Amino acid sequence: MAFLFGAVFTLILICLLFIIRLYVVVKTGSRYKPGARGPVSVLVVAGSGGHTTEMLRLMESLSAAYSPRHYVIADTDRMSEEKICTFESSKHADSQFSISRVPRSREVHQAWISSALSTLDALRASMPLVYRLRPDVKVSIVFVESVCRVESLSLSGTLLYPLADLFFVQWSSLRDKYPKSIFLGRLV
Template structure:
């Protein structure tokens, strides 16, 4: 029984990886050297990863403290997360009204949806496959957008997106800076996403001084969201 099951897993993983690299090849051929270009007019193109369970509310509070230099803002949400989509639209509409911008909101931000990496209470075994499926969409999106900065705060969807940004740097296409802000509810240890991001993010921000002592690579800046 074990052999056919393992063969099924191997074939599935191989097929997913093959499709992923095919999609990446198409994106890379269309990009050429375009990804190496820096953003114009001193702007910082930021890719913001939103998520359910309070992640979107926290990341919006982070964005509210950023200047207009962080634009355009490219949001990525899970395709089943309708609430985050609405929260983002509400935030951007209020931001436009407060700052009395003359341009339309659609010019300052855009929202992309990709499959969710891991549903709430989904088993870790099945989440491996859902994460791989999400990666098929995450890599081409990040390579095409070529952001200057990736900002995230914990949703599982951030892992394939941030890993794509890391690969862009490894390939020499673009140095994508990645900032991971751990949720304020994490007091004693990092979340699973935080533990993974700890190894390749440029900046890991924690909101409890005791947590910074456990993870010395992280930075404590106080309560920021």
């Protein structure tokens, strides 16, 4: 039992240190506006299934100044890769984009205990991306909660709510529960 407590404590400590380091790296990016010095790089983390579709709908409104686009998807997510490639080929004639894969942090219905180990694996794979794909603009964490979330936040939303610079919800009932959130109606 003491070993399990020590392992969980170590895991939590590693995750906290990673989050602090990631926050420092992200917040120290350069601070110029898109297009001021030419095109700027964008990093898009896409969920699977319908979440990728929602993300691509948001991406449709970005101008050509946001290029190249770097997408990060789960290593088991083949459908998102197809959707991204289709989107890029239909929207941009000379698309500059890349797709990086990281291990999925947690599968649907995966036990919480085992998801701690898979999350560590995902963090290990994500660290090189943070440094290699460092964006050109001052990074803001913008989270758009899924339109499916009417009464409560998703797990991702719950974790990112305190960290996000902009946190959009698509239902007024969520705005009332989460005062930092922004409600503009349905976004996707």
